[in-house]
Amino acid sequence: MHQIFSFGSVSMPRTAMLAPMAGVADRAYRLLCRSFGAAAAVSEMVSAKGLCYGDKGSAELCAITPEERPMGIQLFGSEPEFMARAAAMVQQYQPDWIDINMGCPVHKVIATGSGSALMRNPSLAQEIVRAVCRESSVPVTVKFRLGWDDTCRNAVPFAQAMEDAGAAAIAVHGRTKAQLYSGNADWDAIREVKQHVSIPVIGNGDIRTAADCCAMYEQTGCDMVMVGRGSYGNPFLFREIAAAMDGAPAMLPTLQERMDTMLRHVRLILECNPQKPPEVAIREARKHAAWYMTGMRGAAQFRNRCYHLESYAQAEQLAEDFLRMQEEDGYHEA
Numbered sequence: 001m002h003q004i005f006s007f008g009s010v011s012m013p014r015t016a017m018l019a020p021m022a023g024v025a026d027r028a029y030r031l032l033c034r035s036f037g038a039a040a041a042v043s044e045m046v047s048a049k050g051l052c053y054g055d056k057g058s059a060e061l062c063a064i065t066p067e068e069r070p071m072g073i074q075l076f077g078s079e080p081e082f083m084a085r086a087a088a089m090v091q092q093y094q095p096d097w098i099d100i101n102m103g104c105p106v107h108k109v110i111a112t113g114s115g116s117a118l119m120r121n122p123s124l125a126q127e128i129v130r131a132v133c134r135e136s137s138v139p140v141t142v143k144f145r146l147g148w149d150d151t152c153r154n155a156v157p158f159a160q161a162m163e164d165a166g167a168a169a170i171a172v173h174g175r176t177k178a179q180l181y182s183g184n185a186d187w188d189a190i191r192e193v194k195q196h197v198s199i200p201v202i203g204n205g206d207i208r209t210a211a212d213c214c215a216m217y218e219q220t221g222c223d224m225v226m227v228g229r230g231s232y233g234n235p236f237l238f239r240e241i242a243a244a245m246d247g248a249p250a251m252l253p254t255l256q257e258r259m260d261t262m263l264r265h266v267r268l269i270l271e272c273n274p275q276k277p278p279e280v281a282i283r284e285a286r287k288h289a290a291w292y293m294t295g296m297r298g299a300a301q302f303r304n305r306c307y308h309l310e311s312y313a314q315a316e317q318l319a320e321d322f323l324r325m326q327e328e329d330g331y332h333e334a
């Protein structure tokens with residue numbers, strides 16, 4: 001049996017949760033990862049201002065289906081009034097919690113003072129957390145990085161400021177804004193944060209294997225782990241992590257299971273986008289299909305075919321050809 005991780009009214013097995021990833025971890029992705037054992041999920045980041053101004057796309061990002069729960073809605077913005085209004089608006093979707101994005105390094109986001117720019121303005125960040133807490137009937141969490149750059153690594157005082165302002169838990173990605181996604185995540189810095197706050201800390205950055213996840217728990221003392229890119233084309237990672245946390249042997253996917261899951265993922269994308277014609281929705285499936293081939297022998301030519309997928313039938317043909325090629329080449333399952 002797994003230990004339980006909880007904050008406020010939210011609880012989940014202490015294995016690993018899926019990270020918010022705009023443009024990647026959409027509903028299809030979240031459903032798939034949850035089905036393989038991801039402990040929880042978070043929405044793609046939602047613009048508080050977009051919601052307040054009635055943007056349809058922003059509202060659509062907030063919808064939650066029962067199978068995705070527990071699930072948080074992540075808001076971004078830099079104005080406490082808009083963040084508070086957005087927090088009040090998203091209550092109708094009954095999120096299990098609200099997460100505030102204070103880690104995004106994308107220029108368009110930080111140019112408005114949102115995302116990781118808030119790490120340079122802790123008092124405004126606190127105002128935002130207080131404003132969101134006031135309007136939310138569910139716990140409020142904050143996700144941030146180690147700081148702006150190497151000259152401003154303020155994750156410890158920032159974490160304390162978030163706790164003081166009312167955050168129920170924090171998620172820390174072990175990189176600075178300036179690092180973007182380069183270099184290695186600094187897990188020691190996550191440990192330092194953990195040692196200086198009383199609220200739960202969710203460790204994040206560079207979990208690619210179940211062993212990485214166990215090492216993250218061990219090295220940082222974190223309460224929960226969050227996995228992002230390691231799940232690309234590899235939702236099986238959540239199953240492997242759940243087994244490792246139980247001390248059970250890993251159940252690695254066979255090649256057949258990889259291809260079956262790739263096809264299931266493509267079907268989910270089509271099902272989750274009924275408003276789009278299939279030939280449009282399939283485009284969203286291309287990068288995902290390609291990720292399922294990553295690291296396998298002879299994958300390059302197949303990945304190229306993934307980027308040109310026009311229909312589900314083509315995806316099926318691709319999976320069949322890929323499996324046949326691996327068999328002919330004498331591929332042996334591990």
Ligand SMILES: Cc1cc2nc3c(=O)[nH]c(=O)nc-3n(C[C@H](O)[C@H](O)[C@H](O)COP(=O)(O)O)c2cc1C
Pocket residue numbers: 019020021022023024043044045074101102103104143173204205206207226227228229230
């Ligand atoms: C394509 C992509 C989109 C992302 N979108 C978000 C987002 O919307 N909100 C957020 O807080 N973090 C976002 N992140 C950051 C991830 O949640 C995570 O912090 C980061 O990828 C490090 O974890 P990893 O090494 O497990 O991928 C995004 C990352 C990627 C690669």
